[in-house]
Amino acid sequence: MQEVTVHGSHGDFKAKRWFKLEDVTYENTFDTKTKLYWGSIELVSKNIFGKRLTKESLARLGGAFSDENVSIEPIGRDMIKITIEGNNHKAVRKIPKDRDNKIYISLDKTRGHRIVNDKKFGDMNAAKGKGTAVNSVYTMINECQKVSVTYLKGDFIRTKNGHDGYFKYARLGFDGVIDSKLGAKTVQEFISKFGLEEWKKRGVSFQGDFYLNKEKNLEIFNQCIDSLTKERK
């Protein structure tokens, strides 16, 4: 079992605790020393979701799957920050509400998602092709459907160095507006017109979203998972 470490506390909401996803439930890790911390998580969880969520549920909302280390922090009283370290990456998610009171998950409000400094996974290429993004988004959507999360949101980047979030997340069904000079108004419209391979060639960074109650988003996601599952068998 992963050793539990409590990092420095700065007031009510800054304490941090790491745990192994498969080992925890909310109840059996509660202890009096961290009462304030978990009390705060509970408070924020209630503020956002209207009910207390388990740490495991919150971790899954952040996209954590097995063998990953997870940290959950309340940010103020209306946002939860989830940090995941494991396999070959580090990810930061935030769960706030938007102006319309809808709960969403931000995939990259914080820039600089370092991969874990490990010999095995020490560079970006090592993380490529391991299905991390797919597994993570799958876990998130699965959990989002159990609680009242409306959508996922993030900036999906393309760089000359091979960062391909613009392609990877478009393939999963994420959509966003693009310059109509590209031949379409949105990413998914572009893919419908010209195909995924063309988006891979001509695509650009975009601010994207994935609505849990949008049929087209789920349809594309389902097709993508289905084809990836067959591809990787």
Add this chain to the structure above:
Amino acid sequence: MTENNKFVPFKVIGKPIEDSEIKRPAWDDPEVQKRIAEKEKYFEEHPDEIPNL
């Protein structure tokens, strides 16, 4: 990713949302453009880091 290697397709729960109900900033919204340009620059300067994962 899937239990017992079987994938159960997701279905919409509740009332489906229409495109017209989705609020998005324009593609050339200055705030979005600035933020994305900053991220592109950052990740070009830090090739070993991965956004979005």
